[in-house]
Amino acid sequence: MSAQNITITKENSIINMKKNNIENIELVKELLNKEEDINQVDENLNNLLMLSIKKSYIGLSKFLLENGIEINHQNKDEHNALMIALQEGDVESINLLLKYNINLNHQDSKGRNALVLAIELGFLNVVEQLIEGGININNKDKDGRTVLMWAFENGYKELAQLLIDKGANIDARNPTGWTALIWASVNGHKDIVELLIKSGANLNVKNIDGWNALVGAIFKNHYNVAKILIQNGIVVNSEDKYLISALIFSYNKGYDKNFQLLFDSGVNSENIKDEDGNNLLLMATSLGLQNVVETLLKNGVDINRQNITNNTSLKIASTKENKEMVKLLLKYNPKLNTCNENGWSALNVACRSHKSKDIVEILIEAGADINQKSEINKKLKDTTPLKIAKWNEYKEINGIEEFLISKGAIVIS
Numbered sequence: 001m002s003a004q005n006i007t008i009t010k011e012n013s014i015i016n017m018k019k020n021n022i023e024n025i026e027l028v029k030e031l032l033n034k035e036e037d038i039n040q041v042d043e044n045l046n047n048l049l050m051l052s053i054k055k056s057y058i059g060l061s062k063f064l065l066e067n068g069i070e071i072n073h074q075n076k077d078e079h080n081a082l083m084i085a086l087q088e089g090d091v092e093s094i095n096l097l098l099k100y101n102i103n104l105n106h107q108d109s110k111g112r113n114a115l116v117l118a119i120e121l122g123f124l125n126v127v128e129q130l131i132e133g134g135i136n137i138n139n140k141d142k143d144g145r146t147v148l149m150w151a152f153e154n155g156y157k158e159l160a161q162l163l164i165d166k167g168a169n170i171d172a173r174n175p176t177g178w179t180a181l182i183w184a185s186v187n188g189h190k191d192i193v194e195l196l197i198k199s200g201a202n203l204n205v206k207n208i209d210g211w212n213a214l215v216g217a218i219f220k221n222h223y224n225v226a227k228i229l230i231q232n233g234i235v236v237n238s239e240d241k242y243l244i245s246a247l248i249f250s251y252n253k254g255y256d257k258n259f260q261l262l263f264d265s266g267v268n269s270e271n272i273k274d275e276d277g278n279n280l281l282l283m284a285t286s287l288g289l290q291n292v293v294e295t296l297l298k299n300g301v302d303i304n305r306q307n308i309t310n311n312t313s314l315k316i317a318s319t320k321e322n323k324e325m326v327k328l329l330l331k332y333n334p335k336l337n338t339c340n341e342n343g344w345s346a347l348n349v350a351c352r353s354h355k356s357k358d359i360v361e362i363l364i365e366a367g368a369d370i371n372q373k374s375e376i377n378k379k380l381k382d383t384t385p386l387k388i389a390k391w392n393e394y395k396e397i398n399g400i401e402e403f404l405i406s407k408g409a410i411v412i413s
Helices: 013-019 025-033 048-054 058-066 081-088 091-099 114-120 124-132 147-153 157-165 180-186 190-198 213-219 223-231 246-253 256-264 280-287 290-298 313-319 323-330 346-351 357-366 385-391 400-406
Strands: none
Touching: 025 058, 048 058, 048 081, 058 091, 081 091, 081 114, 091 124, 114 124, 114 147, 124 157, 147 157, 147 180, 157 190, 180 190, 180 213, 180 223, 190 223, 213 223, 213 246, 223 256, 246 256, 246 280, 256 280, 256 290, 280 290, 280 313, 290 323, 313 323, 313 346, 323 357, 346 357, 346 385, 357 400, 385 400
């Protein structure tokens, strides 16, 4: 009779014996002599060996194995006896089962083999035994995670090194294309990234979204990880499936330090622009990176370049209330009176902020048209910097209105 078809009753004496925490090998022998099935199971499909291991009855477990109990039987969770021994932390039972050639590569309902389970449970003192016994070190669970990924996820660097030394595939990918290197980079595990690179991991493999490890590190603002990847030769211009590069991610996220790192690494600046039409100069201006801006301008980048809403670097610097950036840009003779699609020039923007009087003064001294008329919207036609200053709720504090008049702004009632 199949073990899994046995009806559990009070007459199944061996099962009852286990539930009552009784270890009595002689009684088991007697019951087996009466032709009780050695492979009977309980309501959770645990056989006698599993129950014996749960109670740490090593003598009984050995007896059952010697008498032919099904060593590779699975319970309701699709665990075998070795997995149960691991869950119990029972080294003696583990060693016993290994002597009887239990199937090391059996996978449970989650696709984990005993090695993954040992790592997940932190039961590391038997990992090497399992590896030496021939367990599959490249096992993937149902989510596509490898044993190596499990080791990294649990922070076991030394174990990961052991797996690599034993031949674990460091470039194995899960169903969404993630490798251990991409995973470690996204999660900011610098030491693991270094280990993988040292072991020869492919730096430029991409997941199904087109991310390589650098894009992942930048997206999560892991500067030190990104720096290591760049130093080891990762492609810095790599783009994801939406054509977004690590540089664009650093700009969109406002990660000025990462942006600087990528720029210094030699990112190709000629063709880079984001979905709003911002080129490298406009991005660097927005992030306040004066050294990047100056380098670009020295190399001939057009200072009057506009994005899709017609904003220039000067207007962006004024919007950001960045006086030092405005002063830097003025050294390269930008057009002072260019308006964006909403009618805002650099001077208009400065006049609306109580913090920007210094910028107003700098722009006017540089020659910005103090009486330039623009259309902010359909209701606000022929708007001048003075009109904007009059709207400012802090006008009595910042003195922009008075300053404009003193410089020749035409007062219109």
